[in-house]
Amino acid sequence: MTTRARWRKAGWVLFFLAPSAVPLLLFTVAPMVSSVWVSLNRWNLISPMEWVGFDNYRSLLTDPQTHTVFLHTLVYCVGYLPLVFAGGLGLALALNQRLAGRSFFRAAYFLPVVTSWVVVALVWKWLLNPTNGLVNTLLGAVGLPQPGWWTDPTWALPAVILSSAWKDLGFVMVIMLAGLQAIPGDILEAATADGANAWQRFWRITLPLLSPSTFFVVVISLINGFQVFDQVYVMTGGGPSGSSQVVVGQVYDLTFRYGRAGEASALSWILFSVILLITAVQIRGQRRWVHYA
Amino acid sequence: MPDLDLTAVAPNVAPGAAAPATAPSTRSKRHGVHFLNLLRYAAVLAGAVVMLFPFLWTVITSITPEGSLAGGPTLIVKNPTLAAYRTLLDTLPMWRILVNSLWVAVASTLLQLVTGSMAAYGFARLPFKGKNVVFALYLATLMVPMQVLVVPLFIEMKTLNLQDTYMALLAPSIASAFGVFLLRQAVESVPRELDEAATIDGAGHLRIFTTIILPLIRPALATVAVFAFMGSWNSFLWPLVVIRSPEFMTLPLGLATLHGQFTTEWDVVMAGSVFSILPIAVAYLLAQRHIIAGVAHTGIK
């Protein structure tokens, strides 16, 4: 390539990438870099910083509280992902057919996605109220045990998982619907003609052809899942007895309630490494199971 | 970083090929299919009710007179009243707040669409060295929570003398790696033959981008638009920290002031929540047509 052409090409790359790269660099990457610096210091936000090197990382990695919050976060992801995926996929399949009021249903299922957690949390706290919430009232009516939900250390995290999966069903549905509509009808018709039943068609054709969408949902859900915060903060505050505290919840507490911003930054960089690792593993592994048209 | 094939991570959100297939039912299967359809319809309807119930409840609580709020969830209101809305409008400058939130959300959305689609084109159509590394960097910006970025970003804003401005509110949402991610795959799935045909006709990158690519990735754009709008509309921590003057107050901040230190007027809070949900629901309904528009456009293959 001639130098002129090379410059021209570089120009185009700059032209198309700069509008996003510059703001990202200025307003996301720059604070990220600052936070690395903060993580090497002790800082309560209102006094000057104090250099401590890698002490924060060392103390965090050996602190049982760190292990606990990572465990809770992992449990959250493991519980949340299958629920929201199965639910969202089921919805997408159901709403992919010709159905009366299809647009209405799609809007109904998407409504929780666009509602802020402040509102959804209120509603779910009342729904899962151990004494007179709707869920326990119904469970009691059919004679089933009524868990303590928000007040029970065993049930607080499941309550968060349930409400989160409920809220995000619509998101998965929208992505999967788009994926379903990209599947050529003739393939399915040919399969039917060959004698494949609905289940076989789904398992052998639809699902594999949906794998790019599935992959996207899984990658994004995990990236977001590991950073779960809003719902935990608003619904349980990490309790009871810290049984639902998650990593970012701990980061928030460390920064704004305990005055340990240095450790908070260090913790979030530990989290970053975990997320990066998991994402990289998934991207490498996609060759095994993701089929592109 | 080893070869990360990130090109195909996002799903094929671009308009697909043929219309979805509905298996033709033979006469003998008709009754069976009917019943199954009915069952499916009932399940979907029940599910929709479950989805809508919390929102309905929010509305109902907002019109329940304050005295009767002590009980649990109910769907029946004895003496519906708009008192909560009146209190809300008295307590907060709702119109100003709504205009602020709307302004910032619309601006964020447009900005993210522009910056995101351009970056998507860049990644999908322009080969360059280190592309995967740069894209990985974009993705990395999604992996650090806002809670940690808030303080350094605020200090940065203060250094730039931008704190307490619309610009400060917008800054973190001008570009979003999530949008770039989604849009990139959409652009990838537009066949290059179209590009080539246009190049032969003498079109440069810009023309290809605006006249060929953009129209064909409309569903992805609509999807990004909804999420961008939503993200900005519900954003709380950053506006809390960077906004001082009441004239810049956004909706989540305004609603937060309804929570007193010791008690809360739930009917007013719910009234505020209704204000919060309706605009996004409307935005989604408007965008929905475009998101599912993939069905109609079959001109590609």
Add this chain to the structure above:
Amino acid sequence: MRNTVRRSVAPVIAAGLALALGACAQGSATKTDAAASNGPTTVRYMNFSANGGHEKDLDAIKAAFEKANPDIKVQIETTPYDNYFTKLQTAVAGGTAGDAFELNYENFVTYASNGSLAELKNVDGSKYKPSLLKAFSAEGKQYGLPESFSNVVLFFNKDLFKAAGMGEPTADWTWKDEQAAAAKLTDKGKKVWGDYQPISFFEFYKALGQSGGEFLSADKKTATFNTDAGKAAAEFLVSKAGKSMPTEADGAGTPDFDSKLFKSGKLAMWHTGIWMFSGMADAKFDWDIAVEPGNTTKASAMFTNGAVVSARSKNQAAAQKWVTFLTSSDEMAQKRLETSWELPPVADEAQLATYLDAGKPANRQAVFDSLDATVLPPVIERQQEMQDAVTKELTTAAAGRKSVATALADAEKAVNALLK
């Protein structure tokens, strides 16, 4: 098709860029940080206590101040309590905290100890209650002025006591009397409860004080609450769950649970603060208050908010003038009493006379009697962590997952770790 699409896409891009540029232009228009050299001085005041119904009252006090000081303008920023400290700390970190701001006693110590506060000189101490003034001093210097105070008393439902034919709580009651009354008044069948007291750090150190115990050693280097007094206090609190008040599983401890319970007439006795007076004013039954019963001695929990001046403020003199007016002027005292906005920290009790006749409860004198023996929150540098740790252990014990002795020992371990 191609042409129409091109025509519709380009305007969108243009609009996006125009909005972005518009934002830049809008942004730089509002900069009021630098004090105008010729015009009036502006003092920025950040606070939380005005949120939730008293914004207009604070504005009235500000108006009175500006009238008396025409060369000073006050800009008030009110943030709800839950978000206030997030905002304040970020502002301090970024150097944009107000010239003056509000701090509650528990947070004052941290700010005072690291130079964020300006020393207030030439303060007329005679105007303030001595104990409150002392609370906002550090190392013998005055770093803040008390703005208001409130305390915790025993609310009781007169109708329920009358129906049970029982004598109402008096200032001479002890824990034993309270527990006996609670047992008689609890009727689980009718879902009526005898006595509600939150199980938290705040109730614990007070109950500890009522048993003659101390939370921290004098040098604040060790936790001294794992003693007989501490066990008695913890037992007292924890034993109420399920016996005289609902358990956590029933919803106790969730926001507004106790206030709803009392207001619905289903609670006979309730330990809570005087800030609840206005909320209960329209309750459909007769109620009153009494000084909280003690164990071996009386002790009432007192909370106080103060106003401070930022060390980085460029208008410290003006800020101090505002803060002085806010905390000691007659206009402020009157406003607070009129609107039941906590109590003014004034030394002259005669000024508080109108408070006694301001409506329910009748026995408002109990509020002042409680001031005879008060206990302020124990405050350390890692305050929030200590509060969280103690509350966590106590609620775990109350839920039956730990014995009181273990919970207390674990709390002691946790707090000692924070004191290093």
